Amino acid sequence: MASSSKKRSKSAVPSLTGLAFKKICKQLEAFVVGKKASATFVCGGLVPIGTNVAANSKSSKPISVSPPVRICWRTDGDNIARELALPLDANANPQSASDDLRQLVAVCDPASFGRGQQDVIDPEYRKAGKLDPEHFFTSFHPAEFGILPNVEQVLLPNFNTEAQDSLPFRKLSAELYKLNVYSGPSGLFRQHVDTPRSKTQIGSLVVCLPSQFKGGDLVVNHEGRQVVFDWDQQSASASQWAAFYSDCEHEIKTITEGERITLTYNLYITEPVGGSIPPSMIVDPKSFPLYGYLQELIMEPGFMQKGGALGFYCSHAYPHASDEAPMLLPRALKGADLVLYSVFKSLGIKVEVVPVIQEDDFRKGDYDMDEEYESLEYDSNPKDSKGKKEDDVNDKLLVGDKLHPYITTDMTEEFGETLNLNNNNRWKCKHRRGVIWIGSPAHGQSALSYLAYGNEASISTIYSYAAMIAKIPPFLKRKGLVDA
Numbered sequence: 001m002a003s004s005s006k007k008r009s010k011s012a013v014p015s016l017t018g019l020a021f022k023k024i025c026k027q028l029e030a031f032v033v034g035k036k037a038s039a040t041f042v043c044g045g046l047v048p049i050g051t052n053v054a055a056n057s058k059s060s061k062p063i064s065v066s067p068p069v070r071i072c073w074r075t076d077g078d079n080i081a082r083e084l085a086l087p088l089d090a091n092a093n094p095q096s097a098s099d100d101l102r103q104l105v106a107v108c109d110p111a112s113f114g115r116g117q118q119d120v121i122d123p124e125y126r127k128a129g130k131l132d133p134e135h136f137f138t139s140f141h142p143a144e145f146g147i148l149p150n151v152e153q154v155l156l157p158n159f160n161t162e163a164q165d166s167l168p169f170r171k172l173s174a175e176l177y178k179l180n181v182y183s184g185p186s187g188l189f190r191q192h193v194d195t196p197r198s199k200t201q202i203g204s205l206v207v208c209l210p211s212q213f214k215g216g217d218l219v220v221n222h223e224g225r226q227v228v229f230d231w232d233q234q235s236a237s238a239s240q241w242a243a244f245y246s247d248c249e250h251e252i253k254t255i256t257e258g259e260r261i262t263l264t265y266n267l268y269i270t271e272p273v274g275g276s277i278p279p280s281m282i283v284d285p286k287s288f289p290l291y292g293y294l295q296e297l298i299m300e301p302g303f304m305q306k307g308g309a310l311g312f313y314c315s316h317a318y319p320h321a322s323d324e325a326p327m328l329l330p331r332a333l334k335g336a337d338l339v340l341y342s343v344f345k346s347l348g349i350k351v352e353v354v355p356v357i358q359e360d361d362f363r364k365g366d367y368d369m370d371e372e373y374e375s376l377e378y379d380s381n382p383k384d385s386k387g388k389k390e391d392d393v394n395d396k397l398l399v400g401d402k403l404h405p406y407i408t409t410d411m412t413e414e415f416g417e418t419l420n421l422n423n424n425n426r427w428k429c430k431h432r433r434g435v436i437w438i439g440s441p442a443h444g445q446s447a448l449s450y451l452a453y454g455n456e457a458s459i460s461t462i463y464s465y466a467a468m469i470a471k472i473p474p475f476l477k478r479k480g481l482v483d484a
């Protein structure tokens, strides 16, 4: 009797440590969500055009002023080689200069875009011309103006840990993809996400060549944040550029006058020549505000005193259920995910990238994922890390033992019964009790397909979400992790 009343009072009045822990978890969530919002997903810059800059400057320093940009192509039909220098030369015969520009516009084909599985042309959605790289040559190369190192530094901060040498895929290469011309008064490209050309593609680079136009803002969105590049003011005097992650939605507003000419490049993550990355190029994880916060937290004896695990859903989409996944992750982590990973790593805390399945996705019954996660409450007492609420969540989550490629199985699910994933040994997983989950799952990918028998047999697919689980050692063990 006495023990049961004791039990009741414990659950009704949370302890002070419990309340403090709950608050920390909320703060951590706010930090990560805030981090997401402030994490860099796009960057941009400008290369002024100097008409008296030699095209083949012998200086070894990166050139900060560009000579006019040349574009060479062959006309359709008569196959005559043509060349255009941008910006148009104000001193040249204006008629012949704009004639060259008109010729370039004329040789372009209508630009398509991906809708579902198809490539379509729809001027209501995208009104632009395109030239494929095999049909033109340009004197512009982004490596010459320090553009790529800048993009690397912003979009690809490094880990700066011992693991750095074992993660050599942290350089970018830019592959020319298209030349596009958006002409006034109606050129545009409505909101879209670029189609990644390979699993190693992490973003796109757009270079707007010097040519007078009005309108045509490039608007890039990511998780409620927006960056606008209004390039029209300096359109005739500079090459202006922007780089962003592949999963950012973006659009080009209507070009009201002139020709907006862009080179687009696919950005791939690649192996640096010569192995390791020069430290001067990297962003130190210690410079992230999250570092200081977590460092203080793990020095707090009351925080997860006996150790535990924090789980974070990745905020960017990765091909985490592909054959390449084990090679790509964590190397290809981006933005907030990369910040979290690198901060934990640099604090000496083990963190792994794993796929997570919501068990109710394949149980019969109407399970509402959002509600489940919205109502997620953290366990109020770290000593009770197997407390009820938390177990409710972890009982429904299956964590893969590693990143698994998508599989089709011969497993079946009988009507009304639960599929047992452990009956197959290719997608090994388990419930990870005691993980405190922060944030919500964002980007599901097909993890495995199986035969489901309802009224009729059908193929069902289970989705997985990429997540990071950081294993927090007990206080006495982690004291030594933090530098004095």
Ligand SMILES: O=C(O)CCC(=O)C(=O)O
Residues within 6 Å of the ligand: 180, 189, 194, 206, 218, 250, 252, 262, 264
């Ligand atoms: O020209 C631009 O600013 C962006 C072009 C673009 O979004 C694309 O080609 O997919």
Ligand SMILES: [Fe+2]
Residues within 6 Å of the ligand: 192, 193, 194, 250
């Ligand atoms: Fe695009």
